[in-house]
Amino acid sequence: MNDIRIPLSDKNIAQLSTPSDGWYLARDTELKGFFVVVGKRKRTFTVQGDLRQGGKRASSIRVSIGDTRELTTRAARAIAKEYLAQISRGQHPKKAKQDGDTGPGPVGNEANTDVATVTLRQAWQRYLEAHLIRKGRSEKTISGYRDHVERLFAEWLDTSLGELAIDPARVAKKHDDITNENGPYIANGCMRTLRAIYNHACKTNRSLPRDNPADAVDWNEEKRRDTGMGASDLTEWFRELAALENSVRREFHLLTLLCGSRTAALQQVKPCHVDFRRRTLRGRKRAFDIPLSREMILCLIRAIRFGRQMYPLQSRKWIFPGDSESGHLAETKEDRDTLSKWGNDLRQTFRTIATAAGVSEFDAKLLMNHSIPGVNAGYVTRHKLLEDHLRSQQQAIGTAVFCAIGKMLTKDAALRDWLGRCASRVAGGRQMKRGDLGEAQDRIRPAA
Structure with missing residues (x-):
């Protein structure tokens, strides 16, 4: 096989094809002179450089570093840099070791x-x-x-x-x-x-x-936990959620499902992070605004009202207030017998429902604020997609979630009281108006 050039990493090395005969080199694109010799039975980290004497090239040498099964690429690259530095000074790395030269730094x-x-x-x-x-x-x-x-x-x-x-x-x-x-x-x-x-x-x-x-270490095998729900599982989960006594926690879990964000990020959302007029929720990192679907907007409005009723002081600072020292929800785990899915289960559910709703993998990653691999992704300006495209994708997911529970929204008394059109279980007994986003924005400004 012909030699190749790739960014050497543990994953890329593991995926290299084994030659049917002989060997070939997989050269690193980042560090010149660093490569892996790929043979039929093993793969070896190696460096190659020119030994110089008196400023002239005396010979070119190759020095093996170690088996890829025993060294990580990161560790091998660090050794390679030191070996190449020694070679550039006219020292053979192996001979330097035998003579007691440990390279740069203190010795003995x-x-x-x-x-x-x-x-x-x-x-x-x-x-x-x-x-x-x-x-x-x-x-x-x-x-x-x-x-x-x-x-x-x-x-x-x-x-x-x-x-x-x-x-x-x-x-x-x-x-x-x-x-x-x-x-x-x-x-x-x-x-x-x-x-x-x-x-x-x-x-x-x-x-x-x-x-x-x-x-x-011989690393233990790890498998991604597959705990997300499909559309058919949502009806029972909504029943469990409607039965939660704490209204703020109820809205927190629903918003986690609707936006797929990490719980730690949502716990620290403040009223000033919500812009109902632009229909966005400001993310904590990467300066990314999360587009809000209609269902997410209603969820946030309810959370604000319930919070002001239950935690008047803490709700001035937090969307999801609580009795913790910080003033916001600090522990969002529930008894599995009470609520079967929460936390990362809901992130997986968001990703599953997004696929069923026809949202592309790329758009789903953007909505979840994941890093996008590849050079081309660096040319995508997220906020330019926000106003129309990503918001429509977010709405598609929200619609799919509520379509999954179908007529249960009107038949089940608990769900009807909580999410129905005439729901009145809000702070002060005032009814919630679906389309009045401007009024909602004005109401939360004093708390910001």
Whole structure:
């Protein structure tokens, strides 16, 4: 087979075809001289560069880095950069290792001392402040990392990262123990956290070993949870939702279904984020406005009214107020016996209903504010699609959701009282008018 050029990644390498005979090279498009030798039985990370002596090219050498089954592409690329730097200085990487040259950074006892001082606790604190907080990661994300480090890795907090790096079997055993005690998904998540913290620490501690200790882990297989509903499941779910005692929580779950947003983002929606005149809801990240269908608008109006009735003080700041310390809904999980689907189940349902409603995969990703892969996606101006195209797609999904419950909207007393045309279960006993969006906008302005 002929050599190829691709962006080397774990996924792309796994998809490379195996030659029927001989071998071929898959060269990296990002780092010149870095490639994978693809053979019938194994695939090897390799670098190639020109050794120079006296400013002249003496020879071209290839140096193997390691088997792709034992190294991640990220780790191999880091090693490749160091090898290529040594080659450019006229040093053979393998010979430099034999002679005791560890490359850039401290060597000998000085290196060991530096490694010993970088504990997991110190590396975590820097990662928390310099990466997670500085980049505006959500409280939920930070809480997940903190749980991994401070609870599941508590016994390692004062252990140096260097000790973990030179004893990868210890890390692999920890992964096995967490798998048995806490489950495969949490075990994988913990090791991803450790891998991220170690890689971040390597940026400011050049004496740390290049190999990430988390690379020794045999990862548990993970399958996407398939918990979304189809159109035929919505009738029973709406009955369950109508029976919820807390009206604010009821509207929260309905809006999650209608827009497919993450619960953490919707929890922090403020009245000033809603523009009823433009029919948009401002997203927290990427400065993206979510188009509102008619059903979403009515849901938001009800949420505002119920919130003002139940939580007069908190509703001045939040669309979905609550008794939490923050003043908004902080915990949106329900008893499965009370409400069978919530949270990410509703995001999956949104995506499922969108497909049934004829919404394209590209449009569905835009509506859910997902990143769009590929160069061409960078030329799509989202807000230019908002006014007409995306709003019509959003409306198609909302219509499909309510068509699925059909006549139940008028036959079921609880649903009729909640969602019917003459619904009066609103703050102050005032009826809700479907078309009066301007009046609704004026009413929420004082709370913004």
